[in-house]
Amino acid sequence: MPADVDMKIKDDEAKKDNDTPTEETKPSVPVSPVAEIKTNVTLIERAVSTLEPRFTHRVLRTLTSLRKKLNWKVLKEAIEGVYPADSATKTHLLSWIPEVPAEETTSSMDIDPPTNTTTPAPKPVTQEPVPEAEVYLRLLIIHHFLTSPSTYQKAGELVHETVDKMQAWNRRSMDPVAAKVWYAVERAYELGDELANARPVFLAAQRTASLRHDDETQASLINRLLRSYLAYNLYSQADKLVSKTTFPTSAGNPQYARYHYYVGRIKAVQLNYTAAHESLQQAIRRAPLPATAPGFYQAVHKLSVVVEMLMGDIPERGLFRHPVLERALSGYFEIVKAVRTGSLSQFQATLAKHASLFEADKTYTLIARLRQNVIKTGIRRLSLSYSRISLRDICVKLHLDSEEDAEYIVGKAIRDGVIEGRIVHEKGWMECGGQKGGYGPEVAEVFGRRIAYCLELHNQSVKAMRYPLNAHRKELADAEGAREREKELAKEIQEGGDIDDDEPGLGEGF
Amino acid sequence: MPDLGSLYRDLQSSFKAQPCDLKKCGTLLAQLKVGLISAGLLVPQEEANPKDLQIARDILEIGAFWSIRSKDIPSFDRYFSQLRTFYDDYGTILPPSPREFPIRGLNLIRLLTQNRIADFHTTLESLPLPADSLTSNPYISHPINLERWLMEGSYSKVWNAREEAPAEEYKFFVDSLMGTIRNEIASCEETAYESLPLKDAATLLFFTSQSELLAFAKQRGWQVNLSSGTITFSRKGEEKMEIPKEKLIAANLQYARELEQIV
Numbered sequence: 001m002p003a004d005v006d007m008k009i010k011d012d013e014a015k016k017d018n019d020t021p022t023e024e025t026k027p028s029v030p031v032s033p034v035a036e037i038k039t040n041v042t043l044i045e046r047a048v049s050t051l052e053p054r055f056t057h058r059v060l061r062t063l064t065s066l067r068k069k070l071n072w073k074v075l076k077e078a079i080e081g082v083y084p085a086d087s088a089t090k091t092h093l094l095s096w097i098p099e100v101p102a103e104e105t106t107s108s109m110d111i112d113p114p115t116n117t118t119t120p121a122p123k124p125v126t127q128e129p130v131p132e133a134e135v136y137l138r139l140l141i142i143h144h145f146l147t148s149p150s151t152y153q154k155a156g157e158l159v160h161e162t163v164d165k166m167q168a169w170n171r172r173s174m175d176p177v178a179a180k181v182w183y184a185v186e187r188a189y190e191l192g193d194e195l196a197n198a199r200p201v202f203l204a205a206q207r208t209a210s211l212r213h214d215d216e217t218q219a220s221l222i223n224r225l226l227r228s229y230l231a232y233n234l235y236s237q238a239d240k241l242v243s244k245t246t247f248p249t250s251a252g253n254p255q256y257a258r259y260h261y262y263v264g265r266i267k268a269v270q271l272n273y274t275a276a277h278e279s280l281q282q283a284i285r286r287a288p289l290p291a292t293a294p295g296f297y298q299a300v301h302k303l304s305v306v307v308e309m310l311m312g313d314i315p316e317r318g319l320f321r322h323p324v325l326e327r328a329l330s331g332y333f334e335i336v337k338a339v340r341t342g343s344l345s346q347f348q349a350t351l352a353k354h355a356s357l358f359e360a361d362k363t364y365t366l367i368a369r370l371r372q373n374v375i376k377t378g379i380r381r382l383s384l385s386y387s388r389i390s391l392r393d394i395c396v397k398l399h400l401d402s403e404e405d406a407e408y409i410v411g412k413a414i415r416d417g418v419i420e421g422r423i424v425h426e427k428g429w430m431e432c433g434g435q436k437g438g439y440g441p442e443v444a445e446v447f448g449r450r451i452a453y454c455l456e457l458h459n460q461s462v463k464a465m466r467y468p469l470n471a472h473r474k475e476l477a478d479a480e481g482a483r484e485r486e487k488e489l490a491k492e493i494q495e496g497g498d499i500d501d502d503e504p505g506l507g508e509g510f
Numbered sequence: 511m512p513d514l515g516s517l518y519r520d521l522q523s524s525f526k527a528q529p530c531d532l533k534k535c536g537t538l539l540a541q542l543k544v545g546l547i548s549a550g551l552l553v554p555q556e557e558a559n560p561k562d563l564q565i566a567r568d569i570l571e572i573g574a575f576w577s578i579r580s581k582d583i584p585s586f587d588r589y590f591s592q593l594r595t596f597y598d599d600y601g602t603i604l605p606p607s608p609r610e611f612p613i614r615g616l617n618l619i620r621l622l623t624q625n626r627i628a629d630f631h632t633t634l635e636s637l638p639l640p641a642d643s644l645t646s647n648p649y650i651s652h653p654i655n656l657e658r659w660l661m662e663g664s665y666s667k668v669w670n671a672r673e674e675a676p677a678e679e680y681k682f683f684v685d686s687l688m689g690t691i692r693n694e695i696a697s698c699e700e701t702a703y704e705s706l707p708l709k710d711a712a713t714l715l716f717f718t719s720q721s722e723l724l725a726f727a728k729q730r731g732w733q734v735n736l737s738s739g740t741i742t743f744s745r746k747g748e749e750k751m752e753i754p755k756e757k758l759i760a761a762n763l764q765y766a767r768e769l770e771q772i773v
Binding site for chain 1: 628637658662667761
């Protein structure tokens with residue numbers, strides 16, 4: 001059984017490969033990319049044969065780091081090593097790889113020597129690997145195509161061919177890889193500057209995926225679609241997509257985080273700030289660590305800061321001292337300061353100063369909506385510090401244009417419940433009513449909301465926990481064993497009882 | 511399509527004529543729309559000749575203006591949704607239309623007068639303009655300013671801006687907008703004042719004559735004291751504090767159930 005032995009060796013290697021990230025501190029010999037691809041292919045094969053998507057996920061986790069190490073020579077070697085010599089798939093895949101330029105060979109030579117020590121001597125491969133492996137290799141080739149503008153065209157072609165093949169195979173074990181391929185599809189379209197044209201492709205694929213219960217692809221595709229809609233500011237279409245589809249609950253955390261972020265953005269535009277805030281909180285909670293994915297972390301926080309202010313809250317000061325966020329949020333911090341002090345002139349100045357930044361972040365219109373919040377905060381502060389203040393003074397303090405405006409604005413603030421008080425028109429002043437007592441049904445309501453939030457948090461965390469597959473079998477086996485023991489015990493007791501029973505019997509015999 | 515061509519010229523001339531012949535335009539538009547449908551241009555499909563598309567867009571734009579002039583808002587709505595295809599999807603193929611932003615601005619005002627603020631913002635967000643240059647486009651900045659003033663309560667600014675409309679058609683919305691504002695102001699006054707002199711109330715509500723004010727006051731159920739010349743607003747008595755028993759019970763049961771799940 002040469003194949004079996006082969007698997008074993010590679011298993012060990014896989015373990016070594018998995019151990020390296022944990023021991024990265026010591027200068028370990030880097031695994032050559034070729035060897036890494038080969039082990040990955042075996043892992044994928046194992047995933048397919050044992051029906052454990054876990055292995056495939058492990059492979060895909062290394063995708064980002066592996067992507068940077070790729071070059072044509074590596075890919076060529078990997079493909080040649082994975083496929084048997086006379087494989088049709090091999091020749092087809094190799095046909096996509098251009099001639100290896102001279103400098104690349106030299107650069108990969110540096111990495112090559114350790115390869116010989118870690119990879120076993122090349123054995124003749126006799127078996128054709130599973131289609132999943134082919135898709136994985138295709139994915140690597142696409143990613144490499146996408147690194148230079150001259151090959152975007154080819155990436156687009158290969159992407160289409162790969163997608164067609166994936167759809168034709170229709171294998172559930174391929175789903176995790178397929179989801180990644182869709183990302184590559186989007187990237188290929190985007191770099192070719194025709195993201196809008198990708199939408200029909202995605203929509204069709206999304207329908208197929210949901211019919212096939214292909215959760216991973218579905219999750220990936222919904223995010224692709226939302227992103228494409230939002231890139232073109234098509235909020236109403238994006239909203240319709242969200243309301244018409246259900247995001248698969250089994251999707252991974254990164255996809256979920258993205259989805260929540262997009263939903264949060266849509267809701268914020270539609271003035272549904274509470275829902276937006278909730279979604280953004282979920283996105284932050286599910287996002288990868290700030291150090292690994294700083295871009296996403298910053299983007300979510302930018303939006304969340306604005307939404308929080310639109311809700312009338314002031315974000316925490318500590319947030320702006322976070323090492324990842326400090327620089328990115330500096331413009332937002334100034335806006336927060338302006339809103340907090342209720343200074344309209346400062347707010348306008350900051351808005352004008354950072355206009356291009358907010359425009360790039362697509363938060364400009366949201367921030368412009370904060371104007372009324374600034375005024376409300378200002379009036380609130382005045383109402384708290386004065387028991388009676390003339391409209392003229394309000395006008396001066398808040399930099400309003402005229403007393404007439406001030407009267408209307410204060411009137412609206414009273415009606416909206418921002419402040420307690422009334423206007424005495426004849427004398428031209430505002431009288432501020434005393435504060436309400438601190439107790440009442442509204443306190444209970446706020447308390448209830450807070451409890452609901454905590455419970456929701458707990459439930460979400462429970463849902464986010466992951467359990468190893470089939471772990472309950474072991475428990476079942478244990479339970480089985482326990483039942484067995486119990487039976488024995490019962491039997492013994494019964495027998496013991498018999499003895500007990502016997503004794504008097506014995507006595508009787510006497 | 512010679513028939514469409516002559517109809518189109520007819521429509522253009524009767525639309526431009528002073529005063530515009532609304533009735534004739536209406537009948538012409540109806541005929542033209544049938545023509546457009548049979549030519550497959552009303553909802554353009556596949557590859558259509560850009561020239562034809564431009565004419566179709568022109569017809570629809572005239573239709574949109576015509577609906578405003580004849581004060582038919584639902585019809586404007588229909589024309590606008592048909593036009594969106596031309597603006598959004600064929601924007602790169604067709605030369606930009608000078609009427610595009612006036613019509614988009616009108617649509618924004620329409621949303622504003624119907625108090626559909628969420629839609630207003632969604633539409634604003636999807637405009638094909640960078641956000642910080644929105645204010646430099648007169649057709650768009652007008653509705654944006656109106657919305658801002660409405661939201662912060664600067665009603666007098668809205669009132670003053672009604673004459674500054676960038677296009678003739680914008681004024682058709684002014685009346686309904688003023689109605690909205692008056693109701694807003696009235697509800698503010700009810701809570702913010704105890705009583706108001708009649709004269710001041712009239713200026714606050716932008717009424718020019720006392721009889722208008724009295725009719726309005728009657729409609730809202732205000733007590734008018736003509737001898738002293740004041741309006742008294744009936745205060746809704748301080749709401750009695752009541753403990754919402756059922757709600758509390760429901761909440762507590764909910765907590766119990768959740769705790770059960772945790773423990």
